[in-house]
Amino acid sequence: MVGDSTPGAGTDESEDETNRLLAEFSREDLARHLALFYREPATQLSAASTFIRYGLHLGRRCFYLTDANTRDAIKAALRDAGVDVTQRMAAGDLTIRDASEVYLDSGFNPEEMIATLESAVEESIEMGYEGFWVAGENTWCFHTEASFDHILDFEAEFDATCPDYPVTALCQYDIDRFGEESTAKALWTHEQIIYRSTICENPYYLTPDAYQSEADSQLNAKLMLEQTHDLARSRRQVTQREQRLDVVSRILRHNIRNDLNVVRTNLELIEEENSLTETDSKRLETAIEHVNDVFEIADKARAVQQTLDHLRVETLALDETLARAVDRAEAAVPGATISIDGESETTVVADSNLDDAVVELLTAILDNQEEQPSVSLTCSTPAEGTLRLDIQAPDALFPASDRAALERGSETQLEHGRGLGLWLANWIIENGHGTLAFPAEGPQLRIELNRVAN
Numbered sequence: 001m002v003g004d005s006t007p008g009a010g011t012d013e014s015e016d017e018t019n020r021l022l023a024e025f026s027r028e029d030l031a032r033h034l035a036l037f038y039r040e041p042a043t044q045l046s047a048a049s050t051f052i053r054y055g056l057h058l059g060r061r062c063f064y065l066t067d068a069n070t071r072d073a074i075k076a077a078l079r080d081a082g083v084d085v086t087q088r089m090a091a092g093d094l095t096i097r098d099a100s101e102v103y104l105d106s107g108f109n110p111e112e113m114i115a116t117l118e119s120a121v122e123e124s125i126e127m128g129y130e131g132f133w134v135a136g137e138n139t140w141c142f143h144t145e146a147s148f149d150h151i152l153d154f155e156a157e158f159d160a161t162c163p164d165y166p167v168t169a170l171c172q173y174d175i176d177r178f179g180e181e182s183t184a185k186a187l188w189t190h191e192q193i194i195y196r197s198t199i200c201e202n203p204y205y206l207t208p209d210a211y212q213s214e215a216d217s218q219l220n221a222k223l224m225l226e227q228t229h230d231l232a233r234s235r236r237q238v239t240q241r242e243q244r245l246d247v248v249s250r251i252l253r254h255n256i257r258n259d260l261n262v263v264r265t266n267l268e269l270i271e272e273e274n275s276l277t278e279t280d281s282k283r284l285e286t287a288i289e290h291v292n293d294v295f296e297i298a299d300k301a302r303a304v305q306q307t308l309d310h311l312r313v314e315t316l317a318l319d320e321t322l323a324r325a326v327d328r329a330e331a332a333v334p335g336a337t338i339s340i341d342g343e344s345e346t347t348v349v350a351d352s353n354l355d356d357a358v359v360e361l362l363t364a365i366l367d368n369q370e371e372q373p374s375v376s377l378t379c380s381t382p383a384e385g386t387l388r389l390d391i392q393a394p395d396a397l398f399p400a401s402d403r404a405a406l407e408r409g410s411e412t413q414l415e416h417g418r419g420l421g422l423w424l425a426n427w428i429i430e431n432g433h434g435t436l437a438f439p440a441e442g443p444q445l446r447i448e449l450n451r452v453a454n
Contacts, residue, residue: 018046018081019349020313023433023450024199025054026385028192033159034199035190036172037183044172045069045077047194048135051170053081055133056093057385060168061124065099065136067143068174092127099140108146110154114161121165131166138171138178148182152211155189160208170194203231257298264291300420307424311431312352315452318387319344322377325358332359333366333373342379347452348387350432354449357425361445364421365397381451391445398422398445403438 036051038044048064055062066074074096075085088094102116117134124132141151155171171190175183187193187204188211194200267288270276276284319340326338351357366373375393382388391397406426429436434449 018050019315019450019452020197020433021047021050021194021199022054022385023313023349024197025051026450027433028199030168030199031191032168033155033190034168034170034192034194035186035202036170036194037175037186038172039175041069044137044174045073046081048137048170048172049074049077049081049083051135051194052078052094052133053083055168056083056088059130060133060166061092061127061129061131062088062094063120063132063134064094064096065102065134065140066096067099067137068139069137071096071098093129099136100143108144108150110150110157113154114158117158117167118161118165121167125166131168133168133170135170136172138173142177148178148185152185152189156206156208156211159189257295260291260294260298264288264295267291297420300424304420304424307353307356308427310353311428313349313432314352315347316350316352316354318346318348318379318449321350321355322358322379325355325362326377328355328359329362329366332363335373336366337372337374338362338366339374339376340379341376343381343387344379346379346381346387348432349450349452350434351428353428354432357428360421360425361391361397365391365393365445368397369393369395385451387449387451389447389449391447393444398438406436406438 034051036044036047038047052062052064064074064078069077078085078094083094085094089096102113120134121132138151141148144151158169171186173183173186178186187202188206190202191205192199193202267284271281271284271288322340322344326340330336330338348354362375365375375391378390378392380388380390406422426436429447429449432449434447437446437448438444439446
């Protein structure tokens with residue numbers, strides 16, 4: 001839940017946003033230095049506690065440096081995020097300290113502050129942890145006479161001093177307290193930012209060397225203007241491409257479809273003629289089949305567009321989602337047998353259209369079987385926070401060309417709309433921060449989703 005809170009937002013919505021951010025952490029290749037920008041304390045606590053929870057999940061030793069919030073408030077937020085605070089602190093996995101004690105006991109001394117952080121990282125590695133995570137409330141800056149530029153110099157210096165350390169830091173900025181100028185400057189020293197439930201690559205980020213060499217603020221302003229120019233051009237290109245795709249899509253769905261409808265009607269009228277030879281009848285039947293194939297692709301394209309227009313990530317009861325998908329698939333393929341085994345009674349973070357994705361996969365698999373179509377779904381939880389759905393069928397699930405295209409991430413020749421259905425399923429799963437893959441060994445098809453801890 002990053003960014004401004006929605007007035008009147010309920011607990012369920014807050015939990016959904018927390019789980020969405022947790023899914024983003026698990027999906028993104030996190031930078032070593034992030035910044036959280038927020039206005040509401042609830043937003044800050046939710047995002048920062050989710051960050052700590054994920055660090056603990058990865059086996060990192062975690063420090064929380066508090067200033068604006070009390071230690072009790074931090075502990076409560078971490079418990080709300082699913083962290084066993086008492087156990088984690090007793091084990092040494094989690095430490096909560098006052099930021100002023102860490103940074104300012106000897107006054108503002110960047111060298112000493114960096115040495116303190118380096119020491120904490122080294123100690124964590126010696127203790128057997130995979131790395132060190134620190135989340136700091138940057139309001140400690142208001143307790144020193146140092147300028148904000150000096151604070152940023154400290155952050156850039158830390159990045160330059162220990163680039164090889166397994167450390168990930170989250171600096172937290174209250175937008176209203178820091179103001180627009182300081183917030184804008186803070187963008188220079190953070191490679192990624194968290195804002196409005198999204199982890200964003202920061203186009204204004206300067207590497208430590210670049211930041212330290214760009215002492216003249218006018219040069220920095222010029223750089224930001226250049227980056228703004230590049231962003232504007234990129235957005236314009238995206239808008240133009242979307243407009244062109246929309247035109248092409250309308251032509252495919254309407255104009256060509258209407259023309260094909262005329263063609264099919266005339267072919268069917270000719271088919272009714274008694275004067276056709278057997279050869280002509282077979283050729284006509286083939287032509288009608290191909291026209292129907294194009295109709296099927298056009299209909300599938302319309303369904304794909306309608307689904308993609310309504311993508312939304314939320315928490316879902318997996319057993320209920322799978323049950324709906326199985327009912328729809330069995331209705332679409334009469335006589336099909338679909339079984340569900342394993343740990344399906346759990347909650348996942350996924351796109352709200354997850355049942356559509358599963359239906360697309362199941363119907364494509366069942367249609368590919370000539371006799372007694374069947375498929376089995378097996379749910380498991382191989383790791384904390386992970387739900388695995390393995391799909392098996394007696395025959396090959398998809399043509400090799402479709403599998404290869406999905407793995408390459410590029411288009412393939414479409415056959416009866418099944419190729420589009422596979423792409424739709426993949427897009428829905430990816431939008432929910434999950435993965436769809438064809439393992440070299442084991443099941444024929446595997447879906448992995450982010451699971452919400454019970």
